Amino acid sequence: MTSPPGGSDEGGRVAQPQLLVCARCGITAEAPRPTWVCSVENGSRQYFCDACSRENLRAIEGRLDSAWW
Template identity: 80%
Template sequence: MTSLPGGSDEGGSAPEPPPLVCARCGVTADGPRPTWTCSVENGVREYFCDTCSRENLRAIEGRLDSAWW
């Protein structure tokens, strides 16, 4: 049996991205991706929630890895 072009076996819509999890406190973002702080540390992309970002603003601006916070 052959499917028509655009059928459901061709993937359809793009998969939903995984939820963001704060690398510092572990809180999970609900709904659409918020504007959290993104940091690349040791080649790994990490996200930090608004609260953790605000509490550690000086360290972030000073480019200290989160291990130093």
């Protein structure tokens, strides 16, 4: 096999870039960025841009279990 499972030679779809939207301010990015924060809330992934993450750092850290700090 020369391509990963689900590749075009198996009739699968080629992965498209994922459009991310900041859950707080609505700014978009075409792919995950290293400065963005991903949060799983109620089983759903939410992304926050670097500006919103910095502005709300205390609130984000306040929700972490003590095992994380």
